[in-house]
Structure formats: structure tokens, C-alpha cells
Amino acid sequence: MSRLPFYLLVGLLMVAGIGLSVHRHITLEVPWTPGEQREVWEIEALINFTAQDGPVLVNMALPTRQQSFRLLTEHTASPGYGLAFLEEAGGRRAQWSIREASGSQQLYYTTQMLVTPDASPPQIEPPELRNDIIWERPYDTAAAQMIERAWNRSADGATFARELIRDFGDERQGENSRLLLTQFERGPLLVRLLNQAGVPAREVSGLVLEDARRRQTLSQWVQVFDGERWALFDPATGEQGHPDNLLLWEASGQAVLEVQGGTNSRVTFSMLSRNQPAAAAVRSQLAEETLLTFSIHSLPLEEQALFQTILLIPIGALVVVLLRILVGISTSGTFMPVLIALAFIQTTLVTGLVGFLLVVAVGLVIRNYLSYLNLLLVARVSAVIITVIAIISLFSVLSFRFGLNAGLTITFFPMIILAWTIERMSILWEEEGPREVLIQGGGSLLTAVIAFLAMTNPWVRHITFNFLGVQMILMALILLLGNYTGYRLLELRRFKPVTED
Template sequence: MSRLPFYLIVGCLLIVGIAMTAHRHLQFEIPWLPGEQRQVWEVEAMITYNADDGPVSVNFALPSQQQGFRVLTENTASSGYGLAYSADERGRRAEWTTREAGGEQQLYYSVQLLVAPEARAKGPPPPELSSATAWERPYDTAASQVIERAWARSADNATFARELMRNISGEQQGENARLLLTQFDAPELIVRLLHQAEIKARVVSGLELKDGRRRQTLSSWIQVYSDDEKQWWLFDPATGEQGKPDDLLLWEVGGQAVLELQGGSDSRVTFSMLTHSQPAAAAVRNHHSDDTLLNFSIHSLPLEEQALFQTILLIPIGALVVVFLRVLVGIKTSGTFMPVLIALAFIQTSLLTGLLGFLLVVAVGLVIRNYLSYLNLLLVARVSAVIITVIAIISIFSVIAYRMGLNAGLTITFFPMIILSWTIERMSILWEEEGPKEVLIQGGGSLMTAVIVYLAMNNPVVRHITFNFLGVQLILMALILLLGNYTGYRLLELRRFKPITDDESGV
């Protein structure tokens, strides 16, 4: 029979599992390793103004996802005001409204920003070139000479913008630039000159992030559009330097006013900021809390259910280890997947306490089961008696441990009592049919397998990956199917060939 369908299934499981895992990491930024920390900025904007004892409308620009930053959460404090959010191709804004307000007013907006160097955002469309505005004399001559000087010293739009900024506010500032600055602020003048040179540009507002700073204000930056590369270039108008600093948050990039007020006067906005580290998994959950794809997963469940699934998703790891040890190594166990359940109990009890508890319960249970064998009971009644015996043994040991002040002994109650009962029953029958040697082989193999499974399942990296990357379950299934197709010798069976190798070496 052809094995092609089998290998196609295994290949599909591997491809789909790897693709799902990579998608989770790349799309949702789930870290590969546990304990990874991400830097988070908390920025608070305080808007103050004097109301005119009438209706008020406050329209405020909000930050969006951009290069280096992602918006996690945002909140407002505005008692007595209605609040509405809006978003378009030029950015996001918030509008506070009220029917009547008087005197000094304060509105608060706070946002949590995740530092994400890989974050990118599609910039707003380029602005239309402003219609040429006639300069008054002698400003027209000064503007033309500034443009000509920068044009002669440049090679493309980027270098032209840089030279123009240096001529306006940098070291190369001349008399013409000083004359023009008497009529316009530097950022506004630079954009006007760029438009005159038929280069699309606009003024944007940025906030320099410094930990612990209070009452900071926005600064003006220049964005220049490249028609060839279809992207925005950012310039510091004071120096002409190109590029976005890592600590610069662009607050408004649509070329609009940051704050628009109707029904008041003397408006002002200041910013305070703090930074802290946050576990990467928590930051990602906050960022994608409303994402439908992420919510269609165990991360959308209550924490109690999530904790339960965190343990359940470890079972395939234990199954893979058991299949490997039984199929390739050849270790004998009492029960196929009994070691996995015992390993789960070890996770709850700790390894040393679990080993001692397991050995005590099984040893005492075997003694009592040996007595029950003389009563010639039916199988169901005998196993039921063993179950009750195991419960009694665990109860007695728990009470003794508590009386002796050994609180760790109380965790023995996490052992699966039904599995322990069947283990005692199988070992007792094996003792009667095969002798104590086979009991030691299978019992020791089960215990060793349980310890190895425990070490694999209790690894922090394994726990993190199995819980956060569900595609790993498909990869584990593919590996188990491949191991199940193995029909060769087991490692422990190779010792049968040792006499042959000894004879050949002797010859």
C-alpha cells in the first residue's frame, strides 16, 4: 500500500503548524521566549482653556500607530463633557462637547504606547501644493534667492530640503533668510518655499519622550514627500537633519491644528510622560484586545480557564516524549500514558514530593492488594476496593504530613487516584504472572518516563510556546505520526547484538 497519503498528511500538518506559529509571532508579535520585556510609555495630555459661559467644542489630535510605536490603550477624563472619536486618512481626533461651561477648564487624555521598532504605519496621502501666493517686495526677491541657493547645492528633493533648512535656520543663514523670518515662523516659511519649488511638504507636530518630564510641549517638524519612493521624509527644521529620532513621537501628521477650540480662549496643551517595562505577552494582549482573530482563541477566555488550558496543552508534549521513549528507546511502562498523568501530578506537587508520595502510595497499595488477592474477588470489586484503599492511604499520609508540619505532603492529593489504583492492580497481576523483576522493570520505566516527561512539560520555554502558539499542536501530531511509522530496532534491543560484536573484535 502506498505511503504517499500518509506523508502528505504529515507534510500538511507540519506546513500548517509552522505557518500558524510564524503568523502568531509576526502578526501578533508573540515573543518566542518567556519573560521578554517591552518598553511602554505612558503619556498624559492636559488641555486647559477658559470657557465663555456657553457651548464649547474642543477638537484634539490623537497619536496613531507609527514607526517605532504602537498604541496599546487610551483613556480620557472629562467630567460633564460628551466625547466622540473620529478617524480619517489624515489621522485620529477626539472631540469634547458640552452645552455650557465657564471659567478655567481642564481636560485629560492619556495613552499607553508600546515601543515596537518593527512597527510601521501607512502615512497619510501627500498634500496638494498650495497655490502660489504673491510675495510683497522685497520678500519675493529674497525668497527666490534662497530657493536658488539651495537648489544649486542639492541633487534631489531630500538634499534640497536639507539645504533650504540650513539656509533658513542653520549655520548658513543669510540676510535673505533673516528678512523672511520677520514675516513667518521657520517651519511655515520652509513649507511655503518648498511648495514654491513644487515639492510637497507639511508641518507636523512631535513630542520628545523623556522619562519623568512634566509640562512638555510639542515641537514642529517638516515632512517632505518623495514622489519617486512614495514615502515621507522627516526633517528637523532647526538643523536640517533627516530621519526620525527613536524618542520622537509624532502626535499630529495630517497637517491640521493640534488643538481647535470653539467657545473659549487661552487654550493650551501640555504633556507629562513616564516609561516602564511590561511583560511582552501582556503588552501584546493589551494591543490586540479587540482583535477578532486573537479573541477567537484561548486568550479570550477567563483567566481560570486559561490556566486550565495552559496545563492541558502540555499533554501532547508528554505524549511525544512517551512515544519517543517507547518506540525508539524501548522503555517499558506500566500503562501507555500513565507516566504523562503522573508527570502532571508532579507539576502540582514538585518533583521530590511527588516521587516520595508515588512510591509510598504504590508500595502500601501493593501490600494491601496482595492481601485482597487471597479473597478471590471479582475484578470490578477488587479494583473498587483498591480505589478506596488508595483514597484512604492518601488521606492518612496527608494528615500525618500536616501533623508533622510538612505542608508539601498535602499536595499528594493531586495524584490521579483512579490511575494509581489501576497501576497497583497491573503491578500486582504482573508480580503474580512474571515475577518481581518485571515489576521493577516496568515500574522503574514508568517512573523514569514520568520524570523525563515532567522535565519536558515543566520547562518555562515549553509552557510558553505550547500556550501561545497553538500551531505547535499540529507539529507535535506530525512528529508523533512519524514516530508511529517507525518499525526498526529499539535502542535497548541493540544490546542483543553485543555478543556478535564481541566475537568479531576477538577475531
Template sequence: MSRLPFYLIVGLLMALGIGTSLHRHIQMEVPWTPGEQRQVWEVEAIVDFTAVGDPVRVELALPSHQRGYRILTENTASPGYGLSFLQDETGRRAQWSIRRATGSQQLYYSVRMQVTDDRRQRQIARPALREVSWERPYDTAAAQVIERAWARSADPYTFTRELIRDFDAERQGENARLLLTQFDRTPLLVRLLNQAGVHAREVSGLVLEDGRRRQTLTSWIMVFADEENWALFNPRTADQGQPENLLLWETGGRAVLEVQGGTNSRVTFSMLSRSQPAAAAVRSQLVDDTLLNFSIHSLPLEEQALFQTILLIPIGALVVVFLRILVGIKTSGTFMPVLIALAFIQTTLPTGLIGFLLIVSVGLVIRNYLSYLNLLLVARVSAVIITVIAIISIFSVLSYRVGLNAGLTITFFPMIILAWTIERMSILWEEEGPKEVLIQGGGSLITAVLAYLAMNNPWIRHITFNFLGVQLIIMALILLLGNYTGYRLLELRRFKPVTED
């Protein structure tokens, strides 16, 4: 029979598992290792204005996901105001409204932005060229400034740099000084660029500095080389490119703040930088959950904690399959060591080992007495279950009385599994003798300890919980191990005399 379908299934599982894991790491920046920190900026915008007793409507431009920053959470505080979040081709805006307000008013907006390694340029629609008209003598001055910069440039970006430098104090000519007496610097540069046929607009950004209060937005010039590519220019220094600490707040060419029904309006910003675990930042991105980004993080915390343990079981199963098929260790029950390893995670390894040995030892003694009663199987196993419960209860009370609170954790042992383990070992003792009991019991304990060490590893716990594609990889590995038909490592000792001869 052809093994091609089998290997195709294994390859498909591997590809899906690796692909989904890489997607979560690259797209959502889920870290491979636990304990990684991410820088998060908390920015608060305060809108102040004086209401005159009429209906009030306030619109504030809002930031969006952009190069180097991703929004985690947003909050507002506006008692008595209605609030809506609007979005169009110019960007996102918050709109507050109230039927009547009088006196000093304050509206609050706060956002938490995570610093990311994503340096891809965001797609922004290229603005149309605006018709520019000047009064005399500004038309002549503008034409001469454009002509001078155009002669020393080769493309829209170099033309923008030369144009800005012509307004510096060192290179500023009479034409530039004349224009600056009538127009503000940044809107003037945008008008000159549009007149020269360069698509450009004025945008607003916030320079992030830790612990700063009452900061205002700064103006920047966005210049488009074509419909897709653009660059940011500092209108004061002609520096090209977006600084690392610049958060673009408004990129649609509209006013940052619009207030109807109020006067003396302004918006100021306060900011604070802090670090937080990368996993916590990932949990804040629930709005981005998609089919490819499927994760346990969308569940309530209680269910998340439950799944964090459940997702470790395949790791224990992989350890059991490896030890039984390749190494040849015998265990009492196929996957009983996995359940014992789960109990070790709850009890800690030393307490779990002592509790397991005590319960099984006492249970075997009592089970040996029950064998003389000639009970049926169901009744005998039921009696063993009740015995195991009694043993755990007695050990818990005694450990608490002597001040060993760690002994209370033995209640996490799976009682049904322990009862069947005692029953199997007792039958094995009667049929095969104590040696086989020690071999299978010791093998079960060794397997449980190794499974515990694998399942309790912080890196493995992090990977299995945050990358569900790992489950497909584990399944593929188990399928490959299940296809193995060679000798086990412990069987090789049978051939030792042959090698000696």
C-alpha cells in the same frame, strides 16, 4: 501502498506550525524565550482651557501605530463630558463634548506605547500642493530663496535640506531674514516647498524623555518624494530621518487641539518610561487578534491558566512516544506517566516521587488482601479507588500534623489512574512476578520524571502557551515516530553476543 499522502500530511503540519509561529514572532513580536523585557512609554496629555458658559466641544489629535511604537492601551478622564474616538484620512482624534461648562477645565488622555523593532515606514497619504500667494516684497524674496536652494539640489530631499540651511544663522541672507519677520519658520518652509512643487506638510511630534513633565509638541516637516515614500526633516537643523525617541502625534496637517466654547486652551504632556515582561505586552494587544494571530490570551485569566497546563500534555505525549517506540521502555499504562508528570508539576518532583511510591506501595498491600476475597473486577477496582482516597487523606492529615505542608499537595494525584495502576501492577505480580512489576513500574516512573522535566521547563511552557502552531509540529513529529518500524535501543542488547562472537 504509497506513503506520499502520509508525508504530505506531515509536511503540511510542519509548514503550518512553523509558519504560524513565525508570524506571531515577527508580526506581533512575541518573544521566543521567557523573561524578555520590553520598553513601554506611558504618555499623559492634559488639555487645559477656560469655558465661557456655552456648549463646549474639544478635539485632540491622537497617535496611532507607527514605526517603532505600538499602542497597548488608552485611557481618558473627563467627568461630565461625552467622549468619542473619530478616525478619518487625517488620522485619529478624541472628541469631548458637554452642553454647558464654566470656568477652568481639564481633560486627560493617557496612552501606553510599546517600543518595537518594526522599522517599516507607515503609509501616509501625500498632501495636495497648496496655492501660495505673497504680498510684496515677500514674493520676490521667496522666489530668490527657492531659486538659490534649487540650484544646489537634485531631488525633493536635497532641496529641502538646502532650503532649511538657508534659514540658519550662518547662511541666512537678507531674503530669509525678511521672510522670517513676517512668518513662523516651519509654516514658512512648508509654503516655500509647496511653491517649488514639493509635496510637504507640517506635522507634530513628541520627543520622549523619561520623567519629563509639562512638555509640548515640536514641529517637523514631512516631505514626499512620491506617493508612497516620505522623509521627516527637522526644520531647525535640517537633519533627515525620524529620531528614535520621536513619537509622531499628528500627521494629517490639522491642528493638534481644537476648542469650541472655551479660551486660553493648551495641551501639555508628561511621560514615563518603564520595562515590563514581553508576555504582558502581548496580552495587551487583544484588539489585534485575528485568525492568523489566534491565541489563548483572549480568554479570561482562569481559563488561560487551565490551558497553560493542558497545552503541556502533547509534550508529555511526545516524550512517552519517543521512549516507548525508539528506546523501548515499558510502562504501566500507555499515557499514565503523562498524568503522573502533571501531578509532579503541582507537587514538585521530590514530594511527588515520595507520595507516588507511598500510595502505590500501600495500595499494593491492600490490593493483595482484596484478591483473597474473590471480588468481581468492577467491585475490586471501586474498592481500590476508595482505598487510594483513604490513603491520600491519611497522608495529608499526618503530614499537616507534623508540619510538612508539602504533603498536602499529593491530593493533586489522579486517583482513578492510581487505582488502575495498582490494579494492573497487582495482576502483573500474580501473572509475571515481581521482576516484571519492577520493570514496568520503574519504566513508568522514569518516563514520568523525564516528561515532568520536559513539561516543567520554563522555555517549553512559554513556547507551548504563546505559539499554538507548536502543537501542529508536535503532531507531525509523533506521526513520524509512529511510522518507525526498526529496532528499539533496549532491544539491541540481545545482539550483544553476536558482536562478541
């Protein structure tokens, strides 16, 4: 029979698991390792204006998705005002409205921005050139000469913008540039000149982030489209590049703040930087999920805590498969060690080992007495279950009386599994002797301890909980191991006499 479908299935599971995990890491910046820190900026915008005893409409630009920052949360404080978030072609805007207001008014907008230096840039659509640029005399002649001079010293749109900005600097400033600056502000003037030369450009507003700064204002920058991306220029110095601490607040060339029904409007910003675990920083992004970004984070916290433990069971299963198939360790029950390892997670390793040995030892003594009663299997196992419950209750009470609070956690052991373990070991004792009981019991404990160490590893817990594609990878590995038919490591002892001869 051809094994091709089997290997195709394994390969499909492996590729799907790795692909989903990598997609999740790249798209949502979920870290590979636990404890990784991410920088988060909390920014508060304060809008002040004076209402004129009538209806008021306030429209403010909001930061949108960009390569270096990602929006985590946002909320407002505006008592008595209606609020709407508008999606426009130029970006997002917040709109406050009220039927009647008078006197000094204050509106607050607070957002948390996650620093994502390695994020992929958003999709860019080529902008439309402005064709309605009209100059009055003598500014038209000065503008044409400025464009011609900078054009001759450039090779593309970005270098043309750089040369044009430098012509307005103190070192190169001539009569034409001084004439134009008497009529126009530098930022809008540069945009007009660039658009007239056929180079798409726009003026944008950015916030320079500095920790613990208050009452800051936006600075003006010029963006130039070079055919593939937007290049950012400082209109004062001509320096090209996006500073790491610059958050573009309004990037469509529109007004940052518009107030109807009010005067003396202005917006100031306060900011604070802090670090927090990367998993927590991106958790709020996981509420709106697609099939590719599916995660447990959308569930309530109680269910999340439950699934964090459940998702560790395949790790324990992989350990059992490795030790039984490749090493050849015998266990009492196939996956009983995994359940014991789960109990160890709740009780801690030392307390769990002591509790397990005490319960099984006492249970074997009582089960030995029950064998003389010649009970049927179902009744005998039921009696053992009741005995295990009584033993656990007795140990818990004694631990509490002696001040050993760790002993109370023995109740986390699966009682049915303990009862069946005692029953199997008792039968094994009668049929194979105490040596086989020690081999299988010791193998079960060794497997449970190794599974416990694997399941409590911080990196393993982080990966299994945050990357569900890992479950497909574990399935593929278990399928491959299930296809192994060679010798087990412990079986190689049979060949020792051959090597001695």
C-alpha cells in the same frame, strides 16, 4: 501504498505551525523567550482652557500607529463631558463636549505606548500636492529664488528639503531667507516652499520622550515624501532621521488642539518610562484577534491558567512517544506517565515521587489481599479506587499532623489512574514476576520525570501558551515518529555478543 499523502500532511502541519508562530511574533511582537522586557511609556496630556459660559467643544489629535511605537491602552478623565474617539483620514482624534461650562477647565488623556523598534512601518499613501499656494510681493520672488538655489544643489526630494532647510540656517542665511522669516514661521514656510517645488511635505508635531518629565510641549518637525516613505527633518538644523525617543503625536498636518467656546487653551504632557515583561506588554493587543492571531489571552484569567497546563500535555505526549518508540522504555499504561507528570507539576517533583511510591506500595499490599477474595474485575477495581482514596486521605491527615504541608498536595494525583496502575502492576506481578513490575514501574517513573522536566521548562511553557502553532508542529513530529519501524535503542543490547565475537 503511496506515502506521499502522509508526508504532505506532515509537511502541511509543519509549515502551518511555523508560519502561524512567525506571523504572531512579527505582527504582535510576542517574544520567543520568557522574561524578555519591553519599554512602555505612560504619557498624560493635560488640556487647560477657560470656558466662556456656554457650550464647549474640544478636539485633540491622538497618536496613531507608527513604526517605533504601538498603542497599548488609553483612557480619559473628564467629569461632566461627553467623549468620542473619531477616526478621520488624517488620523485619530478625541472630542470632548459639554452643553455649558464656565471658568478654568482641565481635561486629561492618558495613554500607554509600547516601544517596538522592529515593527513593520504602516502602509503609506502618496499625499496630494497643494495647488493653492499664493505669495504676495516681494515674497514670491524671494521664494522662487530660494527654491531654484536649493533645487540646483539637490538630487531628489529628501536632498532638496535638506538643502532648503540649511539655507535658512545661520551659516547660509541670506536676504531672501531673512525676508521670508519676517512674514512666516519656519515650519509652515518650509512646507509651502516644498509643496511649491512639487515635493509633498507637511508639518507634524512630535513629543520628545524623556523619563519623569512634566509639562512638556510638542515640537514641530517637517515630513517630506520621497516617493516611498516619509522622511523626517528637524526644521531648525536640517538633520534627517527619526530620533528613537520621538513620538509623533499629530502626523497629518492638522492642528493638535482645537477649542470652541473657550480661550487660553494649551496642552502639556507628562511622561514616565518603565519596563515590564514583553508578554504582559502585548497582552492587551490580543483582545481583538483574527484567525491568524488567535490566542488564549482573550479568555478570562481562570481559563487561561487552566489552558496553560492543558497545552503542556502534547509536550508530555511527545516525550512518551520518543522514549517508547525510539528508546524502547516500557511503561505501565501508555500515557499514564503524562498524567503523573501533571500531578508532579502541582506537588513538586520530590513530594510527588515520594507520594506516588507510598500510595502504589501500600495499594499493592492491599490489592494482594483482595486477590484472595476472587472478586470480579469491576468490583476489584472499584475496591482499589476506594482504597486509593483512603490511603491519600490518611497520608494527607498524617502530613498535616506532623507539619508537612507539602504532603497535602498528594490529593492532586489522579485517583482513577493510580487505581488502574495498582491493578495492572498486581496482575503483572502474578503473571510475569516482580522483575517486570520493577521494569515497567521504573520506566513509568523515569518517563514521568522526564516529561515533568520538559513541561516545567520556562521556555516550553512560554512557547506552548503564546504560540498555538506549536501544537501543529508537535502533531507533525508525533506523526513522523509513529511511522518509525526500526530498532529501539534498548533492543541493540541483543547484538552485544556479536560485537564481542
